[in-house]
Amino acid sequence: MTTAKTRQLKTWSITGDTRRKPTEYEAVTGQFHYHFNRQPAPFDLDPGSAINRWYLKHREGSPLHAESWEGFRDPAALNYRRYIALQHDREVYAEGVVDHYEALDGDDKLDPSWIETLSRIYVPARYLFHVLQITSLYVGQLAPSAYITNAAFFQAADELRTLQWIAYRAKSLSLTRNAQLSDAQLANTEATRRIWETDEAWQPARETLERLLLAYDWGEAFTALNLVVKPALDALFKEAFVVLANDHRDGLTAALLQESRVDTTRNQAWHASLARYALTANPANRTVIDGWIEKWRPLADRAVAGLATALTDPAAIEERVARSVAAFTSQWVG
Numbered sequence: 289m290t291t292a293k294t295r296q297l298k299t300w301s302i303t304g305d306t307r308r309k310p311t312e313y314e315a316v317t318g319q320f321h322y323h324f325n326r327q328p329a330p331f332d333l334d335p336g337s338a339i340n341r342w343y344l345k346h347r348e349g350s351p352l353h354a355e356s357w358e359g360f361r362d363p364a365a366l367n368y369r370r371y372i373a374l375q376h377d378r379e380v381y382a383e384g385v386v387d388h389y390e391a392l393d394g395d396d397k398l399d400p401s402w403i404e405t406l407s408r409i410y411v412p413a414r415y416l417f418h419v420l421q422i423t424s425l426y427v428g429q430l431a432p433s434a435y436i437t438n439a440a441f442f443q444a445a446d447e448l449r450t451l452q453w454i455a456y457r458a459k460s461l462s463l464t465r466n467a468q469l470s471d472a473q474l475a476n477t478e479a480t481r482r483i484w485e486t487d488e489a490w491q492p493a494r495e496t497l498e499r500l501l502l503a504y505d506w507g508e509a510f511t512a513l514n515l516v517v518k519p520a521l522d523a524l525f526k527e528a529f530v531v532l533a534n535d536h537r538d539g540l541t542a543a544l545l546q547e548s549r550v551d552t553t554r555n556q557a558w559h560a561s562l563a564r565y566a567l568t569a570n571p572a573n574r575t576v577i578d579g580w581i582e583k584w585r586p587l588a589d590r591a592v593a594g595l596a597t598a599l600t601d602p603a604a605i606e607e608r609v610a611r612s613v614a615a616f617t618s619q620w621v622g
Contacts (some may be wrong), residue, residue, distance in 0.1 A: 292548035320434035352507025354569035421447035492594035523612035
């Protein structure tokens with residue numbers, strides 16, 4: 289009589305001794321960063337080379353520390369294939385929104401004072417989102433795990449998507465008959481850059497964002513960007529400004545910002561998840577994160593306050609932003 293042998297399940301090293309098959313997400317992401325915590329230096333170069341010294345100082349040397357970051361997971365479990373499919377569908381939707389509103393010829397009926405607001409606050413915001421994009425790329429480049437890198441890189445692509453629609457909207461507004469500024473500002477890069485560089489309402493935000501580009505420690509860059517600055521500025525533009533746009537019968541601007549808010553919500557899920565992971569992996573990280581938040585919160589608040597002065601009811605806008613930031617923060621502060 290032959291005894292049936294129990295089939296042994298294979299162990300994939302990428303998942304540890306769990307005897308399970310990795311998901312597609314894990315198979316193309318897990319332990320991809322061979323260079324983190326590698327001795328004597330991250331990369332196969334002179335340990336004293338500039339790139340090795342940079343990573344050792346700003347990544348391995350970060351006060352935001354965990355024995356391993358491989359346990360973190362993006363709640364959306366996005367890889368390149370899934371991200372492209374997801375955003376293809378969102379772009380199809382956004383293009384449909386544009387076609388709908390442009391068929392209504394609503395821009396010709398907009399109040400000139402609202403077009404002035406768009407020219408002063410909305411159109412220069414593409415510089416703001418470009419800085420958020422660059423910082424997201426930096427966080428991803430220095431991240432200690434590909435699970436973090438991929439999420440940050442996809443976020444950078446989301447920021448590019450947002451600023452591209454702002455640029456499109458600037459051009460479409462410049463073609464309206466009642467836009468007194470039209471080509472002079474709305475679709476003119478030099479004019480928009482002057483607003484960004486000299487308008488009083490923009491200077492606190494510009495200072496905050498330019499300081500953000502100098503947050504070289506990967507943990508501080510993640511905290512400042514994703515736990516402080518981005519939540520505040522996203523709430524200003526993708527929530528408070530949406531209300532103003534609707535109040536001024538600018539449905540297309542409101543709809544495009546609301547569409548971008550979908551990306552913000554997805555990204556905030558991984559921001560909160562990574563913050564919770566850091567606090568669980570090393571309780572000492574709470575003091576580190578709290579210190580960075582204390583440093584960056586006043587800068588973010590001043591950025592919002594400065595821009596709010598150029599909008600209707602600044603106090604109400606600041607309050608709305610504060611409520612949104614508090615709701616997000618409650619997702620990860622235990």
